Amino acid sequence: MKGMDFRSDTVTRPTAEMRRAMAEAVVGDDVLGDDPTVKALEEAFAERVGKEAAMFLPSGTMANVCAILTHCRPGDEAVMEEGTHSFRYEGGAAARLGGIQVWTFVRENGVPEVEDFRSRIRNGSDPHQPRTALFIVENTHNLAGGRVVPKERLDAVGDFAHERGVKLHVDGARLFNAEAASGIPAAELVSKADSLMCCLSKGLGAPVGSLLAGEEAFIQEARRVRKALGGGMRQAGILAAAGLIALKDGPAALAADHARAKKLAMVLADLPGFVIDPSEVETNMVYVGLEGISGPAVVEACGKRGLLVLAVREDRLRFVLHRDLDDEALGQAIQILNEVAKDPFLKQRGKAQISGKFPMDDGATWEPS
Numbered sequence: 001m002k003g004m005d006f007r008s009d010t011v012t013r014p015t016a017e018m019r020r021a022m023a024e025a026v027v028g029d030d031v032l033g034d035d036p037t038v039k040a041l042e043e044a045f046a047e048r049v050g051k052e053a054a055m056f057l058p059s060g061t062m063a064n065v066c067a068i069l070t071h072c073r074p075g076d077e078a079v080m081e082e083g084t085h086s087f088r089y090e091g092g093a094a095a096r097l098g099g100i101q102v103w104t105f106v107r108e109n110g111v112p113e114v115e116d117f118r119s120r121i122r123n124g125s126d127p128h129q130p131r132t133a134l135f136i137v138e139n140t141h142n143l144a145g146g147r148v149v150p151k152e153r154l155d156a157v158g159d160f161a162h163e164r165g166v167k168l169h170v171d172g173a174r175l176f177n178a179e180a181a182s183g184i185p186a187a188e189l190v191s192k193a194d195s196l197m198c199c200l201s202k203g204l205g206a207p208v209g210s211l212l213a214g215e216e217a218f219i220q221e222a223r224r225v226r227k228a229l230g231g232g233m234r235q236a237g238i239l240a241a242a243g244l245i246a247l248k249d250g251p252a253a254l255a256a257d258h259a260r261a262k263k264l265a266m267v268l269a270d271l272p273g274f275v276i277d278p279s280e281v282e283t284n285m286v287y288v289g290l291e292g293i294s295g296p297a298v299v300e301a302c303g304k305r306g307l308l309v310l311a312v313r314e315d316r317l318r319f320v321l322h323r324d325l326d327d328e329a330l331g332q333a334i335q336i337l338n339e340v341a342k343d344p345f346l347k348q349r350g351k352a353q354i355s356g357k358f359p360m361d362d363g364a365t366w367e368p369s
């Protein structure tokens with residue numbers, strides 16, 4: 001199935017070059033601070049994103065949680081848009097592990113305005129209220145369809161945060177997709193962020209790992225939190241070796257994924273029952289609505305033909321482009337979709353699962369990370 005897996009960019013497999021580098025990696029004990037390959041990766045990443053220091057972690061979730069627990073104290077509040085990964089998909093870690101309250105706001109396209117944060121800021125001198133300690137912005141924004149948060153918008157949020165003594169953390173799980181789509185170097189995109197995290201294990205193609213970056217003192221403190229979470233890894237250079245290749249070669253390859261995503265969106269827009277505005281596809285994510293046909297039935301019909309996609313709701317599918325899907329794979333997928341769209345059974349409820357579905361009182365559903 002490797003050939004046509006459009007469910008997520010997390011499905012990318014390490015290349016032969018990565019596997020070789022992993023086998024040959026010079027390693028040490030990273031918890032004792034002496035794994036040279038991990039150090040090389042952390043330094044390369046910090047330089048790439050224009051921050052003083054960086055730390056390697058097993059996952060993007062742990063990187064976000066480390067950032068939250070480092071920036072905030074128990075009783076503090078973190079503010080974010082309601083589709084943000086840290087609110088939706090991190091097991092309530094801010095509350096569970098840090099006693100930190102999260103306050104969200106809603107933005108249909110996921111791209112926050114300064115006003116959204118202004119409307120959620122607390123009066124820090126009033127002891128009745130929690131203290132606003134952190135703003136989080138996701139760039140690109142997964143649930144908003146892989147949208148890019150423009151630099152001016154992020155800068156304005158950063159300026160406002162600092163004016164009010166609040167920190168800004170950027171969930172840049174797909175930061176280099178934002179760089180590729182905007183043409184603005186990642187370091188400039190996050191220049192106002194106090195911290196940022198980025199995943200090597202998504203479109204960049206590494207098998208495991210994320211990085212958290214910020215000022216030296218912040219990273220020192222975050223190392224303590226990572227240890228407390230059990231995220232100190234020993235001969236992690238084996239993973240960092242693949243990460244170094246992902247960081248060097250991965251970002252330049254993302255524009256091709258974006259072009260293929262756009263092409264797929266244009267094809268889907270012409271299929272009966274599929275509803276999408278291709279101009280809203282900015283990076284590698286393609287979310288498409290369905291009218292009169294069932295998402296799980298489409299997933300089932302595609303799956304039988306070797307094309308893997310996700311139904312994120314009964315009436316919504318997600319396709320994600322990544323480096324393991326070339327023009328040939330896209331061509332095959334388009335052929336299958338053209339065939340499937342003619343299937344009369346699509347109107348019936350399919351048996352495939354709705355990924356991550358969890359009904360809420362108001363009938364809305366959760367979508368997958």
Ligand SMILES: Cc1ncc(COP(=O)(O)O)c(C=O)c1O
Pocket residue numbers: 058059060061062064085138140142171173174199201210369
């Ligand atoms: C925007 C965003 N942030 C964070 C994460 C968490 O990354 P991980 O799966 O490595 O924990 C994801 C994962 O899909 C994501 O999409």
